[in-house]
Amino acid sequence: MADIRKLNVPELGKLKAFSHATRAGGFIFVSGTLGTKAGSFELVDGGMKAQTHQTLANISSILRGAGADLADVVKVNVFVTDMAKFGEMNEAYLEFFPGDPPARITVGCSALALGASVEIDCVAYKP
DSSP states (O other): OOOEEEEOOTTSOOOTTOOSEEEETTEEEEEEEOOBOTTSSOBOSSHHHHHHHHHHHHHHHHHHHTTOOGGGEEEEEEEESOGGGHHHHHHHHHHHSOSSOOEEEEEEOSOOGGGOSEEEEEEEEOO
């Protein structure tokens, strides 16, 4: 039987349609995450930079719940609604990944859930 576990952290809001993450062996797949305040579906104020910061803080909480941390992240997917604010997103991103960041793609899109400016998912590896 495969070693697959669905993971949720109580401090973050969650819809019934997905889990915060799934661990499959040594890999941790973190679902698309927004810059919401703890335990709610309310986005933090402050636009792209503030939402990116909160999104990565939320991802950090999810990874902790899976027994990992941001140093274990191997791939990141970033979705932004305004590529003109790429620099703001990147500034906040580099606070969490200051040196030797993981592989990443950033994609511009027209809209995200809850009217968010940024959504991030990632894959971590922690055997």
